[in-house]
Amino acid sequence: MAQTVFLEAINQAIQEEMRRDESVYILGEDIRRAIYGATADLLTEFGEKRVLDTPLSEEGFFGAAIGSSLVGMRPVVETLTSFMWVAMDQLISQAAKMRYMFGGQATLPVVFRASMFYGAGSAAHHSDRSYPMFMNMPGIKIVVPSNPADMKGLLKTAIRDDDPTIVFEDGTLFGMRGEVPDNADLPGEELLVPFGEAKIVREGTDCTIVAIGGAVNHAIATSDQLAAEGISVEVIDPRTLVPFDKKTVLDSVEKTGRLVIADPAHKVCSAASEIASIVAEEGFWSLQAPIQKVASEQVHIPYSPSLEKHVYPDVPKITAAVKRTLES
Amino acid sequence: MEINRDILLLMLRRMWMIRNFELKVMEVHSAGEFAGAAHPYIGEEAVAVGACAALEDTDYITGNHRSHGHPIAKGGRVDKAMAELYGRVDGYCKGKGGSMHLADYSIGILGESGILGSSVPVAVGAALAAHIRGDNFVSMAFFGDGASNQGSLHESMNLASIWKLPVIFLCENNQYAVTTSYAETVAVDHVSDRASAYNMPGMLVDGQDAIAMYEATSAAVARARAGEGPTLIEGLTYRFEEHSLGLGRVARGAYRDEAEIAEWRKRDPLDILEKTLISQGVATREECDAINAETVDEVEKATDFARNSPFPEPEDLFEDMWANPIPLP
Numbered sequence: 001m002a003q004t005v006f007l008e009a010i011n012q013a014i015q016e017e018m019r020r021d022e023s024v025y026i027l028g029e030d031i032r033r034a035i036y037g038a039t040a041d042l043l044t045e046f047g048e049k050r051v052l053d054t055p056l057s058e059e060g061f062f063g064a065a066i067g068s069s070l071v072g073m074r075p076v077v078e079t080l081t082s083f084m085w086v087a088m089d090q091l092i093s094q095a096a097k098m099r100y101m102f103g104g105q106a107t108l109p110v111v112f113r114a115s116m117f118y119g120a121g122s123a124a125h126h127s128d129r130s131y132p133m134f135m136n137m138p139g140i141k142i143v144v145p146s147n148p149a150d151m152k153g154l155l156k157t158a159i160r161d162d163d164p165t166i167v168f169e170d171g172t173l174f175g176m177r178g179e180v181p182d183n184a185d186l187p188g189e190e191l192l193v194p195f196g197e198a199k200i201v202r203e204g205t206d207c208t209i210v211a212i213g214g215a216v217n218h219a220i221a222t223s224d225q226l227a228a229e230g231i232s233v234e235v236i237d238p239r240t241l242v243p244f245d246k247k248t249v250l251d252s253v254e255k256t257g258r259l260v261i262a263d264p265a266h267k268v269c270s271a272a273s274e275i276a277s278i279v280a281e282e283g284f285w286s287l288q289a290p291i292q293k294v295a296s297e298q299v300h301i302p303y304s305p306s307l308e309k310h311v312y313p314d315v316p317k318i319t320a321a322v323k324r325t326l327e328s
Numbered sequence: 329m330e331i332n333r334d335i336l337l338l339m340l341r342r343m344w345m346i347r348n349f350e351l352k353v354m355e356v357h358s359a360g361e362f363a364g365a366a367h368p369y370i371g372e373e374a375v376a377v378g379a380c381a382a383l384e385d386t387d388y389i390t391g392n393h394r395s396h397g398h399p400i401a402k403g404g405r406v407d408k409a410m411a412e413l414y415g416r417v418d419g420y421c422k423g424k425g426g427s428m429h430l431a432d433y434s435i436g437i438l439g440e441s442g443i444l445g446s447s448v449p450v451a452v453g454a455a456l457a458a459h460i461r462g463d464n465f466v467s468m469a470f471f472g473d474g475a476s477n478q479g480s481l482h483e484s485m486n487l488a489s490i491w492k493l494p495v496i497f498l499c500e501n502n503q504y505a506v507t508t509s510y511a512e513t514v515a516v517d518h519v520s521d522r523a524s525a526y527n528m529p530g531m532l533v534d535g536q537d538a539i540a541m542y543e544a545t546s547a548a549v550a551r552a553r554a555g556e557g558p559t560l561i562e563g564l565t566y567r568f569e570e571h572s573l574g575l576g577r578v579a580r581g582a583y584r585d586e587a588e589i590a591e592w593r594k595r596d597p598l599d600i601l602e603k604t605l606i607s608q609g610v611a612t613r614e615e616c617d618a619i620n621a622e623t624v625d626e627v628e629k630a631t632d633f634a635r636n637s638p639f640p641e642p643e644d645l646f647e648d649m650w651a652n653p654i655p656l657p
Contacts, residue, residue: 025460049460055490060449060483067453067467070438071388073460089480093443094450102431102439103421104648138649162651196654243654278657 004180006173009148010038010113012180013155014076016190018046021074024159027052027061028078028113036115037174039078058087062112066094066164069110074159081114081128081168095164096139110165111158116213117171118264118301119312127301129213129265131168135241135274141165141195142242146216148178150239153193161195170213170264196243200252204234207258207322210249211237212271215262215294215313222318233322241271249275250283257288258325262313267295292321329543336601336610337619339381339538343373343598344623346397349406350569352627353396353413357573361635362414366427369397371568374597375500376401378541379468379561382549388436388454388467390447394500394567395440398470399430402437407630416637423640424648436465445471445478448497452484455495455552466494466552468545474505476519485526485560494552496545497560500535502567506575507583520562528558535563536595539604566592 004012018024025046031039032053043051054061058079065075084091091112098106118127134140141163145151151169158165183189201216202223211219216237223233234252238244253259259279263272272293279291294313302308350368357366369376372394380389380401391398399409404420412419413427420430431439438454441447451469458465475481476499488495499519503510516522523530529551533544541563548559568589570576605611611619646656 023461052491055483055486057483057487059480060452060487063446063449063480063484064453064456064487067390067438067450067455068457068460069453070433070450071454071457073457089443089446090449093441093446098439099651100648101421101425101429102433103419103424105421105431105433106439107651109651141654244657 001179001181001185003177004148006148006151006176006178007037009152009180010155010169011040013152013159014039014042015045017156017159018042018050023072024074024076025050025052026076026078027054027065029054029056031078036078038113058083059090062087062090063094065110066090066108069108070098070106074109075111076159077110077112079112079114080126081116081130082126084112084114084130091140092137096137100139107162108164109162111155112166113155113169114166115169115171119172119308121303121305121308122301123303124300129168129296131166131241132265132270132274134166135271136269139164140242141240143167143195143240144170144213145239146170146173146211146213146237148176149180149191150193150199152180153191154195154239156190157192157195168213172214176217193239195240196245198236198238198245198248200234200248201237202233202235204232204256206232206256207260207325208234208236208249208252208256209260209262209318209322210275211235211262212241213264215264218313218315218318219262221315222322225315225319226322231322231326246278246282249279250286253279253283254286257286259287260292260294260318260321260325262318263293263295264312265295266298267293268298270295289325292324294318294321329546331539331542333610335381335542336539336605339377339542340601340605340611340616341619341623342377342401343538343601344620345406345626346373346377346400347598348620348623348627349396349400349409352631354569354573356631364426365572366413367394367572368569369394371592371597372500372502372535372565373397374538374541374601375498375535375563375565376470378538379496379498379545379563381542382545383466383468385435387465388438388451389470390438390451390467391440391470392444392447392472392475393428393440393442394472395428395430398440399432399437402432403435404430404432404437406627407633408432410627410630410634411637414634414637415639416634417640417644418633418637422644422648445475445480448475448480448484452488452493452495455488455493456491459491459493464553466496466549468496468498470498470500472505473499473501473503473510473514473519476522477513485522485528485558488558489526489528492555492557494555495558496548496552497558498545499560499562500565501562502565504567504571504584506571507579509583518562520560523560528560530560530562532562532564535565536597536600538597538601568593
């Protein structure tokens with residue numbers, strides 16, 4: 001199995017899908033010169049009509065991607081979470097609502113790849129982790145990969161899916177190396193990760209951590225450290241938030257009796273909030289301790305590293321939360 | 329420009345269909361047969377009908393809240409449109425869209441948008457697909473003078489121009505955004521003047537004249553199909569009725585002079601087209617009246633169809649969310 005960097009995994013997924021299906025094309029800002037790395041070499045192979053550099057007009061080109069998907073194209077939009085704010089009308093009024101509003105006539109196989117650059121001094125305007133806001137709005141599938149193999153497999157699935165999907169690409173993982181299977185070793189000779197299937201990353205018996213995106217690695221590190229103290233932690237990566245695999249989470253909590261949720265989004269109405277509410281409603285009698293949410297502090301992202309480092313879930317915070325569940 | 333007789337008569341039929349559809353909607357809405365907003369297109373029929381007569385079924389349109397005229401002009405069915413207004417299962421959107429969200433994907437009607445300016449980038453996207461694949465269709469975005477101030481319009485026009493997309497920006501300038509006048513809100517004399525900022529032709533057309541609209545749009549469509557890019561057409565027109573049904577009861581004070589309304593009503597687009605057809609020997613008065621009567625009859629049948637169609641069942645609430653369905657949360 002090859003060691004692959006997260007960004008390369010994105011590139012492989014797009015390249016494979018563009019080779020497989022002529023209706024797949026990509027558009028976004030500065031993608032021909034691949035300033036974020038994920039679109040390297042696509043222009044050379046696929047040409048200018050399928051690799052489109054756009055003006056700074058998110059509302060315009062998000063909408064154009066949506067419109068093209070209605071008539072048979074499969075657009076992949078490259079953007080940042082923080083640039084989605086200026087195109088919210090297209091994402092919500094059109095992408096999310098069209099199919100239902102038109103009684104099922106519209107089919108929108110459009111993918112928005114939204115990079116989340118947080119934790120590196122990007123300050124308030126470039127550090128958004130906005131997936132919970134989209135969970136609140138019906139009509140958009142939401143993917144948050146945590147490692148190179150899932151990144152590749154989930155993006156390929158997103159491109160083939162017939163519904164609008166936002167893939168939140170965690171910038172803290174862009175340089176992460178991980179094993180990505182060679183296509184030749186896979187059934188069907190391609191890596192496809194289905195939506196709605198959580199992954200049990202570590203098995204354990206004392207406490208469950210559900211971790212999202214970049215927080216998965218922190219949860220794994222927490223689990224490894226606590227194992228040395230004789231505490232057995234199960235780590236679950238939901239991989240997709242819409243659809244959400246609640247069975248895997250509920251089964252795990254039934255086994256461990258304790259739940260910590262690690263979520264890089266702001267803590268109010270976060271993905272963690274929703275997962276906590278599901279377990280409180282449907283898994284209450286399994287719980288032996290209060291659910292612990294470890295999410296970002298409810299402040300904007302400050303520039304200074306001495307401040308920013310206190311915002312997000314990290315190993316000490318997650319460890320403390322696990323221990324709180326065990327004290328009860 | 330020599331226009332085929334069939335096209336002229338088709339335009340007259342579709343204009344009468346819209347007029348009679350809207351008159352019926354006003355009647356049954358005030359009788360309380362269905363609730364919700366509805367925005368009559370009366371007075372503006374020549375704009376959509378003239379423009380859509382220049383399109384094929386394989387071309388695409390998007391529209392706005394004043395949403396009954398565009399689908400009928402594109403050849404949509406009045407029975408399915410009326411059933412949608414009644415919120416019934418046989419409506420275009422199975423009762424999920426209502427008056428402001430009619431769509432017929434079988435003939436290129438990609439949907440009307442209640443958020444103004446919002447469907448314009450979508451039309452640009454359909455044209456982008458034609459551009460990428462080398463297809464020969466065009467798309468047309470209907471929007472009003474009010475939406476001409478939306479950022480989405482300006483982003484769309486720039487995008488379409490740099491990529492030379494086969495799209496027609498079709499502004500229905502009825503001179504009022506609800507109660508706020510064109511003069512108060514638009515910095516240029518004509519919406520069509522804005523075309524020059526995006527390096528595309530801008531055409532100012534008499535929107536009460538279906539033939540003028542057809543000719544202007546035909547030129548824009550030919551340009552689009554030839555790969556020469558987008559065109560902005562402004563049909564100058566007037567809304568004869570209120571912005572939406574019932575709004576007159578809540579607006580504080582008049583915003584249009586009675587004299588202005590009376591003046592524009594003298595330029596009824598149906599009178600103008602019929603007079604032309606009769607004077608040019610294309611149709612007789614009797615033939616024009618027969619077309620009117622036939623559309624009255626068709627709208628009556630459509631209304632009966634709507635009244636007799638069942639309401640959706642509670643379980644239909646969860647249908648049509650996804651192409652690849654997922655479990656409910």
